[in-house]
Amino acid sequence: MMRQLTIERVAFIILFALLFALATRIPTDTDVWWHIRSGEYTLTQGMIFTDPFSFTKAGEPWINHSWGAQIILLGVWRLAGDFGLAVYTAALATAGMGLVYRVSSGSVYLRAFALVIGAATAAVFWSPRPQMLSFFLSTVILYILHLHKREKIDRLWWIVPLMALWGNLHAGFSIGFIFLGGSIAGEVLGRIFNPQGADVVSWVGIRKLLIVSLLAFAAIVVNPYGLSMLAVPFQTVGIGALQNFIQEWNSPNFHERQTWPFIFLLLGLLGAAGASKRRIDWTAFLLCAGTAFMALLAGRNIAVFAVVATPVLTRHLDDVLSERGWIINTIKRVTPRQARLNAALLAVVLLGCLAKVLLVLDPTLVRTEQAKILPIDAVEYIRANDLRGPLFNSYNWGGFLIDRLPDEPVFVDGRTDLYGDAFLTNTYLPAATGSLAWVDVFEQYGIRLVIMEKESGLARELRQAGGWRIAYEAEDQPAIIFTREGSGD
Numbered sequence: 001m002m003r004q005l006t007i008e009r010v011a012f013i014i015l016f017a018l019l020f021a022l023a024t025r026i027p028t029d030t031d032v033w034w035h036i037r038s039g040e041y042t043l044t045q046g047m048i049f050t051d052p053f054s055f056t057k058a059g060e061p062w063i064n065h066s067w068g069a070q071i072i073l074l075g076v077w078r079l080a081g082d083f084g085l086a087v088y089t090a091a092l093a094t095a096g097m098g099l100v101y102r103v104s105s106g107s108v109y110l111r112a113f114a115l116v117i118g119a120a121t122a123a124v125f126w127s128p129r130p131q132m133l134s135f136f137l138s139t140v141i142l143y144i145l146h147l148h149k150r151e152k153i154d155r156l157w158w159i160v161p162l163m164a165l166w167g168n169l170h171a172g173f174s175i176g177f178i179f180l181g182g183s184i185a186g187e188v189l190g191r192i193f194n195p196q197g198a199d200v201v202s203w204v205g206i207r208k209l210l211i212v213s214l215l216a217f218a219a220i221v222v223n224p225y226g227l228s229m230l231a232v233p234f235q236t237v238g239i240g241a242l243q244n245f246i247q248e249w250n251s252p253n254f255h256e257r258q259t260w261p262f263i264f265l266l267l268g269l270l271g272a273a274g275a276s277k278r279r280i281d282w283t284a285f286l287l288c289a290g291t292a293f294m295a296l297l298a299g300r301n302i303a304v305f306a307v308v309a310t311p312v313l314t315r316h317l318d319d320v321l322s323e324r325g326w327i328i329n330t331i332k333r334v335t336p337r338q339a340r341l342n343a344a345l346l347a348v349v350l351l352g353c354l355a356k357v358l359l360v361l362d363p364t365l366v367r368t369e370q371a372k373i374l375p376i377d378a379v380e381y382i383r384a385n386d387l388r389g390p391l392f393n394s395y396n397w398g399g400f401l402i403d404r405l406p407d408e409p410v411f412v413d414g415r416t417d418l419y420g421d422a423f424l425t426n427t428y429l430p431a432a433t434g435s436l437a438w439v440d441v442f443e444q445y446g447i448r449l450v451i452m453e454k455e456s457g458l459a460r461e462l463r464q465a466g467g468w469r470i471a472y473e474a475e476d477q478p479a480i481i482f483t484r485e486g487s488g489d
Contacts, residue, residue, distance in 0.1 A: 006334050008108045010342045014349045015101075015112045016094055019119050021353040023093035024360055026369045027085040029127040031414040032073065034399030035066060037406065039074030042067050047224050051418055053402045055390060055409035056427075056445065062418045063225045065232045068168040069130030076128075082366050085128035090357075092132040093122070096307070099139040103146040104311045106318035107328055114317065117268065118310030120261035125303035134172025137162065139307055141176045145183050146311070148209075149283070150199050156212045164219035167229055173220060174233035175304055180213040182290055186283025199281065235417055252299045262302050266292060269309050272316035277323060284312045375479035378451055379404045381472045387483060389449045392442065392458075395428065397451065397479070411445070434461040450482040 034053065042048060048064040051057045064070075076084040097119050104111045125135065140162060147153040159180070166173040187209065190200040201209070223229050252259045269288065273280045287308045294301035321327060334342065359365070370376060375397050381387075382405060391408055393401055398413025412419060412428050419428070430437035434457030441447070452459050454473065462468045462482045472481035 004333065005339045005342045005346075007338075007342055010346050011108050011112055013346060015108075015115060016098065017350055017353040019097050019115070020090050020094045021356045022119060022123060023090035023126055024086050024357045025089070025126070026360060026366050027082050027089075027128050028370055028373045029129060030374065030396050031399045032085065032128050033403035034413055034415065035070045035129060036074050036077050037399075037403040038064060038067070039070030039072075042071060043074070049225075051415075053410060054398075054413065054418075056411055056423070057418055058409065060418070062415070063228055063232055065171040065225070065229060066130035066169065067224070068165075069133050069170050072133075073128065073130070082363075082370075083361050086357075086361055089126055089128045089132055092136045093119070093126045096136040096139040097122075099143045100307055100310050103143055103150075104314040106314050106321070109328060110317055110321070111314055114310050114314045117261055117265050117313075118306045121265045122303035122306035123261075124258050125300060130170040131172055131300075134166070134170045134175060135303055135307075137166050137169075138172070138175045138179065138304065141179050142307060142311075145179060148205065149183070149187075149201055154208075156208055159212050160215045160219050163216035164222050167220035168223045171229070171232040177213070177217070178290065178304075179287065179308075180209065180216065182287040183283050184209050184213065186281070186286045189282040189286075193282070194279070197279075197281070232417065250299060251296060252302065259299070259302070262295065262305070265306060265309055265313065269313045269316075272313055272320060276316040276319040278316060278319045280312075280316070284308075284315075288312055371476075372478065374400050375451060375477070377474060377477050378472055378479035378481055381481065382408070382449075382451070385471070387449050387471065387481070390446050392431065392445070392447045392450045392452075394452050394456070394479075395424075395432065396453070401451070408449075411447075431458060433457040434459075448484040451479055452482075453478055454480045 037053070038048060041052060042064070045052075047067065048062065050059050051062045073085070073088070076088045080087065097115055100118060101111055101115055104114060106114075122135070126132065141159060144155050144158055144162075147155050159176075163173060163176055166176060184206060187201040187206045190197055191203060191206065194200060217230075220229055221227055252262060254260075254263060288305070291301065291305040291308045295305040367376075375394075379401065389408055390411075391401075392411045393413075395412050395414070398410045401408070401410050402413055412424070416424065427441055431441040432438075432452070438458055438461060450458070450462060450468075459480050459482075463470070467485050468482045469485055470480060471483045472479070
């Protein structure tokens with residue numbers, strides 16, 4: 001066995017150990033908490049059809065499209081807390097990149113090179129939310145399409161139950177249809193302009209792709225919300241406040257280093273396709289171009305581009321290397337000494353990855369990092385002093401408050417599909433930024449308790465406004481609490 005521990009096998013194991021370590025991060029995403037609370041509500045009270053968590057939209061219709069994923073998140077949280085959430089994220093990210101590896105080309109070294117870039121690109125998307133299941137399932141769809149097109153293995157019928165499952169986990173099922181639609185269009189163009197191409201799908205295969213896509217579309221309806229589920233992705237994308245005020249829906253800020261891997265992957269793909277004698281496949285072109293356009297419009301789509309572009313990058317890089325004779329021969333057996341050295345290298349790297357994971361998930365560090373972003377101590381103050389609303393809160397913290405203050409309905413939270421453009425743009429944002437409209441909004445909703453970021457425009461106004469006093473503020477904490485004078489502690 002030791003003599004089979006070649007450097008290629010070691011490189012493969014090290015690659016995925018590093019990817020798991022890269023994907024392991026402290027759970028600080030504020031939206032994860034309303035997902036966990038929703039999962040608990042679904043299990044104890046039944047399916048959610050109207051809003052149970054806010055007082056501004058209480059009782060209004062709401063499609064909880066992530067209900068299945070929320071129950072999974074709740075189970076993970078109850079089982080292992082923050083550690084479980086981090087492992088959930090890392091496991092789905094690593095498994096997804098594992099399927100990307102399977103559909104890639106070239107030696108283990110070439111694939112590892114491309115996957116590191118692809119993973120660094122997609123990592124901006126990774127957090128313990130239902131969207132991680134969409135990330136993984138998108139790679140499953142890509143793998144099935146790869147088998148059909150390049151390995152002539154037909155597993156297309158698996159897509160139908162897969163999409164039925166996806167429709168009960170997250171509205172990211174739209175990614176699956178983007179992949180299917182891009183593949184159908186690409187293969188039609190391939191049959192027209194390059195019918196003799198080795199990997200071009202036959203007309204029979206295209207017809208089956210179309211039939212499977214239609215059945216998959218119908219399968220999405222098999223969920224508690226029926227046909228309404230199909231409209232959710234379009235409703236979400238159509239909310240202007242998302243693009244204007246929420247970072248993950250903005251176009252990428254290329255001054256931030258976390259977006260640089262996306263630039264490297266995009267430019268690397270263009271360079272490799274240009275240097276290779278292989279003509280870029282029509283399906284690859286449509287999927288890469290379409291997802292690149294999506295990523296340039298909204299940063300949250302960068303991960304979708306990474307999933308599609310990484311295998312295409314490897315195919316063209318492998319051709320470039322082969323055309324020049326730059327091929328590394330695979331070693332199938334090694335000497336005992338080489339095997340021991342490989343084992344030692346592997347042990348060192350695995351221990352390093354384990355140390356990194358354990359360090360990141362140290363409870364003290366987790367608490368410290370979460371306290372920089374989440375109003376943990378402020379919430380404890382509200383509980384300890386039994387402060388009562390109606391509450392006006394930061395959009396960023398609404399999900400956390402839903403979970404930690406279950407008896408105090410929030411003003412707003414991350415469920416933008418519930419609140420809609422008009423409410424977010426005309427009611428919440430003017431008040432939160434401290435424009436004169438905050439007075440009218442507070443009167444309209446009878447606000448008596450406020451929890452906001454200390455540096456927010458509203459906080460600056462309330463510091464100077466009559467009738468309000470600071471109930472809580474700490475130098476090393478992000479939140480400030482105001483109460484209306486006369487409301488008491």
